[in-house]
Amino acid sequence: MTKSILFVCLGNICRSPTAEAIFRGQAQGRGLEIDSAGTSGWHDGNPSDPRASAEAARRGIDMSYIRSRKVVPADFERFDLIVAMDAQNVRDLQAIQPAASRAQLVKLLDYTPEIGLSDVPDPYYEDNFPEVLDMIELACGNLLASL
Ligand code: 4NP
Secondary structure (H helix, E strand, O other): OOOEEEEEEOOOOOHHHHHHHHHHHHOOOOOOEEEEEEOOOOOOOOEOOHHHHHHHHHOOOOOOOOEOOEOOOOHHHHOOEEEEOOHHHHHHHHHHOOOOOOOEEEEHHHHOHHHOOOOOOOHHHHOOHHHHHHHHHHHHHHHHHHO
16 A cells, blocks of 8 residues: 655656645545655755646645755655656666665656646746646546546
8 A cells, every 4th residue: 555655857846746745635634755856866855846836826735844955865765655756756866776776667648648748847947836736636636536
């Protein structure tokens, strides 16, 4: 049974903390452990990108409590499911995945075959936060329904 879920992107300031906050709201009362992390560690200890938290706040979602952290090999023992935002995240995660790891590694858009995209675009560069949040809300809802 899936009880703990970690969302992962590159910086852990745009896509994965947004997924963490959205999913936490959707999964309220389900008793799941939910967290997010980044493959890079570039923004360790920093709050999320203000463009992400502003778009989330417009939708009634609080991201102010989230601080960026780097993903660690122990996350593969702590979490049942690790949800990457794109194919590069998957490669970076596989590079640190312990041989006997128990976590299942998937991509968020595996849950939205209907939109025909396999990677969540990086809004840090593309500045398309509303579009990315729509995508993350849809995919997180489908992920929750799949559990
Ligand atoms: P994220 O976006 O992986 O969705 O958090 C990025 C955040 C920061 C950087 C790149 C992507 N950066 O180059 O600092």
